[in-house]
Amino acid sequence: MEFIQDEVLRMTWLSRLLRLALEELGLNVDSRIGGSLHFFLYDCVKITIYLCVLIFAISYVQSFFPPERTKKILGHFRGLSANLVAALLGTVTPFCSCSSIPIFMGFTAAGLPLGVSFSFLISSPMVDLGSLVLLSGIFGIRIAFVYVLLGLCLAVLGGAVIEHLGMENEVEDILRGVSAVEQDIPTLSFKERLSYAKEQVKTTFRKVFPYILLGVGIGSFIHNWIPKAWVLSLLGARNPFGVILATLVGIPMYADIFGTIPIAESLLLKGAELGTVLSFMMGVTTLSLPSMIMLRKVIKPKLLGIFVGICVVGIILIGYLFNALQAVLPL
Amino acid sequence: MEIKVIGAGCKECDTLYQNVEEAVKELGKDAKIEKVEELIEIVKLGVLSAPSLMIDGKLIVSGRVPGVGELKKLLS
Numbered sequence: 001m002e003f004i005q006d007e008v009l010r011m012t013w014l015s016r017l018l019r020l021a022l023e024e025l026g027l028n029v030d031s032r033i034g035g036s037l038h039f040f041l042y043d044c045v046k047i048t049i050y051l052c053v054l055i056f057a058i059s060y061v062q063s064f065f066p067p068e069r070t071k072k073i074l075g076h077f078r079g080l081s082a083n084l085v086a087a088l089l090g091t092v093t094p095f096c097s098c099s100s101i102p103i104f105m106g107f108t109a110a111g112l113p114l115g116v117s118f119s120f121l122i123s124s125p126m127v128d129l130g131s132l133v134l135l136s137g138i139f140g141i142r143i144a145f146v147y148v149l150l151g152l153c154l155a156v157l158g159g160a161v162i163e164h165l166g167m168e169n170e171v172e173d174i175l176r177g178v179s180a181v182e183q184d185i186p187t188l189s190f191k192e193r194l195s196y197a198k199e200q201v202k203t204t205f206r207k208v209f210p211y212i213l214l215g216v217g218i219g220s221f222i223h224n225w226i227p228k229a230w231v232l233s234l235l236g237a238r239n240p241f242g243v244i245l246a247t248l249v250g251i252p253m254y255a256d257i258f259g260t261i262p263i264a265e266s267l268l269l270k271g272a273e274l275g276t277v278l279s280f281m282m283g284v285t286t287l288s289l290p291s292m293i294m295l296r297k298v299i300k301p302k303l304l305g306i307f308v309g310i311c312v313v314g315i316i317l318i319g320y321l322f323n324a325l326q327a328v329l330p331l
Numbered sequence: 332m333e334i335k336v337i338g339a340g341c342k343e344c345d346t347l348y349q350n351v352e353e354a355v356k357e358l359g360k361d362a363k364i365e366k367v368e369e370l371i372e373i374v375k376l377g378v379l380s381a382p383s384l385m386i387d388g389k390l391i392v393s394g395r396v397p398g399v400g401e402l403k404k405l406l407s
Contacts (some may be wrong), residue, residue: 186393
């Protein structure tokens, strides 16, 4: 178990290898510059390996759950169970914030309840198979599991609240009266799924790599140049508002989990509290300025405000919950 | 034959369109290729993922970009 945690998921062998290589070149890894370089190289390589392996595996699974199919499955459920299924399917349906609008429109046109669409909309960017594995690698399997569980809770409850508020009139008029044709989804062969997965790795890599470099750059800067006392006083146990601060900073930012992880990792090493760091990550992945602007095209400001409000409050609560849990349980 | 390349302004959508054009040309088919880019039109067609490909009203490819070779098989 420990071997998998450290050597496979955390890739400590890579860290040792790079340390040896850098020392061979005459760099002291414990110095600031050497340390930054070590952190940068280690995280870049580690996250790139993660990205390729994970996206491939995930895309293969996702090829079984195109949004058209998710839509059909969701049509069979009612009430809270529909929200739960939407949140769960959100974790396996291919998603990026640029496709959220067509999916949202399609769900609405298919007559799915608004709350169900929102459960999907919350869970899809926040929790996916990738975040489960990636978080296991950085923070350990238990934390990853709790993160996913709480993320799903937020998606289910958030959707249910929106449903309960009866916001059907807060959808923009262009969506009214649109009815969609039922399409048969083309079935894929094993070979087509593999080539789809390969294609996804390529396009995701191209899209995400700049963010990874940026994220790792910021991470290695925090890791070696920002005094621990600063992080402690802003995001550590000394600041009761650390979670709120981290959430509010994270929300307008647009990045996916791969770019966020190195920042989260270095903040944690510098003494930021776990819940605070996780709130930051959830804020970055779940909401972003671009996705809000796009959503605004199909829902009215009131509903958008409620959606953002639910996410913000939920993420902050999860952060505090994690911090409290961390104090009593050995996470 | 009526071909619809469906997707709103993503890079993959353009790639699919080019691949389809290429495949049609190589096959020497008489086909009308249409780009569907209006979100509301896409939703009306019952399509949720981009890029997608429809031939004579039937969804053939959903949310991926097949190469020219595979498209030729799909089109003939």
